[in-house]
Amino acid sequence: MSEFWLISAPGDKENLQALERMNNVTSKSNLSHNTKFAIPDFKVGTLDSLVGLSDELGKLDTFAESLIKRMAQSVVEVMEDSKGKAHETLLANGVDLTSFVTHFEWDMAKYPAKQPLVSVVDTLAKQLAQIETD
Incomplete structure (x- = not known):
């Protein structure tokens, strides 16, 4: 990897x-x-709100990493007969993970940069919770 x-x-x-x-x-x-690695200009708000978001993003990062690892492990378990092929099956938006990271583009439709940053983080948290539920 x-x-x-x-x-x-x-x-x-x-x-x-x-x-x-x-x-x-x-x-x-x-x-x-x-x-x-282009990152849009977000509406960050006050320093206090940014510090609060920093704490929340730390927790969200840990949760997302755990969720992704569990999902990847499930794929590996389902593809037990083809363990070497599991890496090829793990895709992000239809492309391999290396290409996704090296050609990353912010999805303005899902996470508009014009919204306050707290709203963007809230949307992301809700989507991760929905993925875990599914």
Whole structure:
């Protein structure tokens, strides 16, 4: 399984100098494959609400990771005869996981950036709870 790191580097939306510098450094030794990871401008609200969301997102992240691991384990168990093929079956939006992560695009239809961030997090939490129920 691949390992992914999400890092933040200074720069503006149009300026890709930080990414170019990272590519120059890491490509010499074939250390990594770097891609731009675009995140929309959210309505973050006050610092207090952002700190509160940080705590909630930590819990939601743990819950989502646990849920995804259980779902993946279920796929592996169902495909017991084809254990080597289970990795090929685990897809996100119809593409393999590596492609999904390296070509990630925020789904504005499901999670509008124009809504307050607390609403986006609430929508995500409800969808994860529904997935667990199903």
